[in-house]
Amino acid sequence: MKKLSIKNQSAYFKILIIFLMCVKSISGKGQTIKVKRLDGSSLSASQIDNTVQHLMSAAKVEGLELAIINNNRVAYRKAYGFKDKEKNIPLDTSTVMYGASFSKAVFAYVNMKLVEKGLIDLDKPLVNYLKKPLREYGNYEELEKDERWKKITPRMCLSHTTGLPNVWWMNVKTGVRDTTLVNRLYFEPGSRYAYSGEGFKLLQRIEEVYLGKDLEKIAREELFVPAKMDRTSYLWQAEFEANSAIGYDEDGNDGGKVRSKKAVGAGSLLTTISDYSRFISYVMRREGLSDKAFKEMLKPQIRIRSLYEFPTMLDETTNRDDKINLSYGLGWGVIKTPYGSAFFKGGHDDCWRNYSISFPQKKTAIVIMCNSGNGERIFRELLEKLIGDTFTPWEWDRFTPYTRSDN
Template sequence: MNALRVWSLSVLFAAGCATAPAPRETPPIPDAAALDGEMKRAMAATGAKGLALAVIDDGRVVATRAHGWRNAQGEPLRTDTVMYGASITKTVFAYLVAQLADEARLDLDTSIERYLDRPLPDYADEDRYSTWSHLTGDSRWKAITPRILLTHSAGFANFGFLEPDGKLRIHFAPGSRYAYSGDGIILMQFVLERGLGLDVGTELQQRVFDRLGMRNTSMTWRPDFAHNLADGWTAEGGVEPHDERSKVRAAGSMDTTIDDLSRFAAALVRGEGLSPQAFAAMTAPRLPITTRSQFPTLQAELPEAARRKDLAAGLGLVVFEGPQGPAFFKGGHNESTGNTLVCVSRGRRCVLLLANDVRAEAAFPRLVRFVLGDAGVPWGWEYGPKTFWDGR
């Protein structure tokens, strides 16, 4: 996306909020006892067995808390318990790509064709990546850039294997609209590994996990995780064993802890490890989001008048303008995991929630509001029709 396009989006955001009241004062951060009490209330109301929470204020971790169980044996969930990062992995990966762009290792707005030694559909199919050969005959892949992949606008479904015939395809002109895609993130990983000769797992370990002191975080399973590992609970209350992922998948293979991931969240909201330009590339509005909800990914766009004007894609993030000013967030989810990260630029404040019980998601809006006040998070877009716990 060129500079004029980014400037135009920023102007639209400002215009959309021009008549809004001035940003509200940020409320004080609740103390540890208040956080513990609210977490316990949320778990009791939703039936969730395990929940971890971190608070960042002025770009610093000020609290990490964990309650409940890590497994069906009733062993306690702790702040150093290894949990599944799910799709927050995508944000950590986008941070890596932003660093590489900072170093001029790649250009966010150059076609991925430049970085590959042969046409994308000519690469042999591998189970680690998607099936690029399905794109044979569709030259639109040449219009795909790193920025398009990280703003979920390549035109892919979430994953090609979810298509009716199981084949990856491009549904619309790359860069023209948002449609969440794990395969788009995996293609970015492919470009780094095959095009630039990088090992994404190694790069993340050295540039992010080691640098930030994230000692219990990895893109693949480590045997030492086994002694303090979180299994998960489904919406029906069934127990799901923790998946021991053996392959680096930038779309979602990260194992981490609330202690560790809070360090990343704090570094991200204060822009550590990125130039001001790279930080803006991640957290500024890049592409309007025009759908009613995030899933299904290829749903029809809303009429102009029905769209939330302040909602847009950043790089590996969703950005919005709330009552407290500019903010961003990213969620992560599977059948037994519910995660979310919400950050407000003013005051460099964040709430990070990791739950090894997907039922806890019903309490996320209440918990985020309890810590940050009203941030304007687009929960309805993130989750679609869902009943949330209101605290009563």
């Protein structure tokens, strides 16, 4: 090796010193990140990491993605664990995950855009948008026979007050699949709350025919493009394959990837932690919506007194959540806290667990996405430790902690 001249040695060491200073600066910056909690206290990046990693290990959560928003901007975003456990491939913040019912929050926002444009009226009965008999829109032959369906409005669909079941082929009392069931009403539209994916599907289908556009096109125009959600879609895209996650059930079994073949506003969303936290930040900043539309979307539309969110039609009620005034807005759950009102949304499937909650007055929010059936078992502790959220109705949501014996 040729010996460097004194002049070249000096230049070399100058470059090395600059490089090491840059590395130190970058490292130091990462270590000095401070995330604000609701009470004004702060957490460092290492404290967040330690909390997340400990809980994931204790509850056997294969993968988790996290974003925390401060001052209406993403202050912390990180992926933990694996997108493919068998191949030891880690998640990253661009990995496509299954959004499950995060789909409904996006659908509600898109609908508020349509309302602002005068294309949809929240209180105009769906029957007035029909261009053909209801039975031609889907599996609605039985529903069409019940005259009460003509009272259903977009507002009722978005606030889960239609009287329709969550999934038409699932027993509303037991949650067990029953192929003898039909799509029908279980109570007078508008009279009570009961989580209903079928209500969202009915609204979507009628809107698509009425507007002459499919949901994917509408969502892309109204939200995905303006909000720069480049890796989000209601449909599987070929480019997702290279960086998308496998889901794992509660026993750690491989449940495969979700490749949505049909755009469903109630539950086909594919997204990343980067995109979905961008969406939450976008909503928090009230971008794309007027103050009037924002307030209407997050205003309590119906008080919730059910013991649990699922099964959806249980008759048992409770006063347990009176202290937070548990309610539903348009596409989001809404609660009252000492830090002002907050809005939340979950997403749940066998191998996927997601949750977000936002506190507009504190300009603070958190988004959690898990490709693990055990994810919800650590939500309560994550929310409390990372942002100081002790208000999420975890019992109603059935976020039973991993430390509880009744899991």
